[in-house]
Amino acid sequence: MSIYRWSTTNACVPISELVAVAKRKLMLAHDYDNTKAACSLALVSQRFALDVVFGHPETVEYMETSVASHMRICISVTEDRSWKETCYPSEPLLSHAAADVMWEYDQVLPNVLFHLKNKIESGMIDVGKNGELVCRLLLLFAKDHYLSRSCPGMPFTDTPKVEDGHLRYCLAIPVNEWLTRLFGERAWPTNVAQKRRAQQTFNDYEVNFSHDYYHITV
Numbered sequence: 001m002s003i004y005r006w007s008t009t010n011a012c013v014p015i016s017e018l019v020a021v022a023k024r025k026l027m028l029a030h031d032y033d034n035t036k037a038a039c040s041l042a043l044v045s046q047r048f049a050l051d052v053v054f055g056h057p058e059t060v061e062y063m064e065t066s067v068a069s070h071m072r073i074c075i076s077v078t079e080d081r082s083w084k085e086t087c088y089p090s091e092p093l094l095s096h097a098a099a100d101v102m103w104e105y106d107q108v109l110p111n112v113l114f115h116l117k118n119k120i121e122s123g124m125i126d127v128g129k130n131g132e133l134v135c136r137l138l139l140l141f142a143k144d145h146y147l148s149r150s151c152p153g154m155p156f157t158d159t160p161k162v163e164d165g166h167l168r169y170c171l172a173i174p175v176n177e178w179l180t181r182l183f184g185e186r187a188w189p190t191n192v193a194q195k196r197r198a199q200q201t202f203n204d205y206e207v208n209f210s211h212d213y214y215h216i217t218v
Contacts (some may be wrong), residue, residue, distance in 0.1 A: 015167070022097035029135045032101055032108050035118045038062075040115035041068035046098040048136045050116075058124045090210045096167035103148035139209065142182040143169040146173050172208035 015085045024030055026046060027039045034040070044050060045066070053057045064074035071094060073087040088094075117126045120133075127133040134170045147168050176199050179187040188195040 018093060019097050019100065019167070022071075022093050023101055024099055025071050026094060027101070032105075032111075034107070034111040037115040037118070038065055040112040041119065042072075043068060043098045043101055044112050044116050046091075046094050047102070048133065048140060049088060049090070051128070053123055053126050055073065056124045057123075058122070059121075062124065092167055092170045092210075096169040096212055099144050099169035100148075103144060110136060129168060129192075131170070138182065142178055143173055143209070145181050145208075147171060147178045170210075172206035175202040175205040175207050179209050 014137050026040075026042045027033070028035075029039065032039060032043075041050070041062070052062060063072065065082060066088075067074045067084075069087055072088055075087060077084050102112055116125065120127060125133070128135075179202070188198055
């Protein structure tokens with residue numbers, strides 16, 4: 001897994017410096033600017049793999065600006081340069097940086113979602129035929145909420161050996177915690193004994209995923 005590579009960079013460049021650079025590259029700024037939709041869209045696009053609607057009047061400008069200034073990748077271009085295929089990669093460092101910005105201060109995430117809502121309502125962002133974007137938002141927000149609260153002020157965990165230096169928002173989390181944040185207490189039976197047994201079933205399991213990858217470990 002590429003996730004282990006980041007621990008090796010500590011020998012020459014602290015991971016915290018790489019994360020700081022990733023944030024600046026994503027936002028094209030040192031700090032989050034809630035007045036710039038492009039900044040918010042870069043964060044949410046990297047974390048949740050937004051799909052754009054081709055033919056929308058704002059799509060071409062969005063893709064060109066994102067490739068030029070916000071770390072979006074250009075995969076291919078037609079010979080006459082009239083058509084481009086672009087995307088945000090499932091890149092651990094960038095995904096962690098995007099999530100870290102969104103959860104760092106209370107006002108950032110509401111502003112990001114405000115800009116996302118506007119682009120969805122304008123028709124530029126595709127939510128999917130069956131609400132796939134909403135699914136990605138809910139699943140990842142539940143995971144990120146746990147990680148943002150479980151180790152406040154710490155960009156990395158103190159896990160030993162090869163896992164030293166893992167990026168916080170790339171970590172696996174306990175399945176019980178993820179289900180609770182996703183569904184609340186409704187995830188569990190109301191009966192105390194049944195709830196205890198249900199939670200014990202998942203006690204040794206963890207879940208991890210990005211917008212196109214998931215993994216459950218024991």
